[in-house]
Amino acid sequence: MLKKLLGLLIVAGVAALAVYWYATQELKTYLNQPVQMEQGELITINSGTSGTALLRRFESQGWIEANPTSRLVRRLHPELLNIKAGTFFVEQGQTLTQVLNTLVEGKEHQYSITFIEGSTFNQWREQLAQTDTLIQETTDLTEAELAEALGIENPKLEGLFLAETFYYTAGMSDLDIYKRAHRDLNRALEKHWQERDEKLPLKTDYEALILASIIEKETAIDKERGLVSSVFINRLNRRMRLQTDPTVIYGMGDKYTGNIRKKDLQTPTPYNTYTINGLPPTPIAMVGEASIAASLNPETSNYLYFVATGKGGHKFSTNLKDHNAAVRDYLKQLRANQ
Template sequence: MIKKFLLTMCLLAALAVGGFLYVKQSVTDFIAQPLKIEQPHLVTVERGNNLNTIISKFVDDQWINPTQFSTLVRRFHPNLTQIKVGTFEVLPGMTFEQALNTIINGKEYQLAITFIEGSTFKEWREQFKQAEYLEHETDGLTEAEIARQLGIEHDKLEGLFLAETYHYSVGDSDLDILKRAHRKLDVILEQSWASRQDKLPLKNSYEALILASIIEKETSVPSERERVAAVFVNRLNKRMRLQTDPTVIYGMGDRYDGNIRKKDLREATPYNTYVIDGLPPTPIAMPGKASILAAMNPENSNYLYFVASGTGGHVFSKNLRDHNRAVQQYLRQLRSKK
C-alpha cells in the first residue's frame, strides 16, 4: 500500500515537473519567435500600458503567434515587465523578446527634419506639413498668431529661427520645434552681437539679422561671406542703396517666376533695396551661424560692388568702372554658354 502511494506521488511529481517544464518551454518559445514583419514598425507605449498590453498589441497586429501561456511571461521573465512609455522602432528579423528589450532598454524613436540655410518661413511651414508623426499646432494660424504662441515680439517670423536639423519624437509638435529653433537663434545672435566689430552701421541685433539673411542669400561660398558683408556695410556707411536682387525677389513673393525684370527693380515694395534706403524691414530668409558672424564681423576692405563670376563665386570691385567691366565679362560668359 505504501509502495503504491509512493509510486503515485512520484508520478504526480513527475507530471508536475513535466508540466512546469512544458509551460516554461512554451513561454520561452513564445518570446523567442521572430516577428512576422517585413519592414520597420513603430510601437507606441502609452501611460498605463504594461507587458500584457504589448503582448495583446503584437498578437492583434499578427506580428506574433498567440499562446495560452502569454500571461505567464512576467512570471518566468520578470525582466521583461519594465515597459517604458514612448515610441520605439521594431525591425524585421527581431524576435519578440528583442522587441520587448528595445521597448525596455532602447532609446525612444527619433525622427528628424532638416531646414536649409537660406530657406524661408513659408518653406518651413510646408516642410512641417510633410513631416511624419509631427503634431501640427500651427495649422490655420497666421505668423502673428504663431509669434504670440512663441512669445516673440515681431509679427513677421522670417529669419527668427536657426536653420539646421532638428530631431523630434512622435507626439512632438511643429510649435515645439519652432521654440527650440528660436532659442538657438537667439543664443547665437546675442553672442555674435556682443562680440561684433565697433562702429557697424547697425542699430541692434535684429538689423544684424536682416543683414545676415541677405548675406545668406547672396553667397553660398564660405570664404566670401565676410567680403559680401563688407560690401553691404561699406554701402550702408556711404548711404548707398544696397541694390541686392534677393530682396527684390522676396518683395515680389509668389509673383517671382525665376526672372527679375527692369520693372521689378523699379517697383516700390518695402523690400526692394533698389528703391528703399538702408535695410529692408525684416530678414528675407533664415540665415545660418556663419552668415550671422559675417554680418557682425565683415572683412576690412573697400569693396562696394560684386557680381557673379560665372564659375561659382563673385568678382568684387571698389569702383563702378571695374564693376561694369566685371558685369560685361559675366554677360559674355553667359552668352558663350548658349
C-alpha cells in the same frame, strides 16, 4: 521506508528541475525569436497598455509565435514588461527581447524636418502644414496671432527662426517646432552678438539678423559668406546703397515671376535696396548660424561689389570698372551655357 521516501523526493526534485530547465529554455527561445515583419514598422503603445497585453497583440498580429511559457515572462523577467507609452520603430530582424528593451527604455522614434537656409516664413508654413506626423495647431492662425502664441513681440516673423534640422516625436505639434526654432535662433544670435566686431555699423542684433538673411540669399558657399558680408559692411560704412537683388525680389512678393527688370530695380518698396538707404526693415529669409556668424564677423576687405561668375561662386571687385567687367564676363558665360 525513509530510503524510499528520500528516493521519491530526489526523483521529484530532479523532475522539477527538469521541468524548470525545459520551461526556461522554452522561454529563452520565445524571447529570442525574431519579430516577423517584412520591413521595419512604427508601432504605437497607448498609455496604460500592459506588457502582457502587448505580447498578446504581437502574437495575434503574427509577429511572434505564441508559447505557453510566455506567462513566465512576468515572473522571471518583469523588467521586460515595464513598457512605456509612445511611438517606436521596430527594425526588421530584431528579437522580441530587443524590441521590449526599446519599449522599456522609452526610446521613441525620432521624426525629422529640415528647413533650408534662405527659405521664407511662408515656405515654412507650407512645409509644416504638409507634415502629417505633426499635430497642426497653427494652420488657422494669422502671422500676428502666431507671433502672440510664441510670445514674440514683433508681428513680422520673417527671419525669427533658425533654419536647420529638427527632430521630434509623435504627439508634438507645429507650434512646438516654431518654439524650438525661435529659441535656437535667439541662442545663436546672442552668442555671435557677444563675439561681434565692435566696429560694425550694426546697432542691434536684429539688424545683424537682417544682414545675415541677405548674406544667406546671396551665397550658399561657406567660404564666401565672410567676403559677401564685408561687401555689405563696407557699403554701409560708406553710406552706399546695398543694391542687392534678393531684397528687390522679396519686396516684389507675388509680383516676382522669375526675372528682375530694370523697372523693378527702380520701383520703390520698403525692401528695395536700390531705392532705400541702409538695411531693409526686416529679414528677407530664415538663416543658418553660419550666416549669422558672417554678418557679425565679416572678413576684412576693400571689396564693394560682387557678381556671380556663372561657374559657381562670385567675383569680388573694389571698384565699379572692374565690377562692370565682371558683369560682362558673367553675361558671356550665361550665353555660353545656353
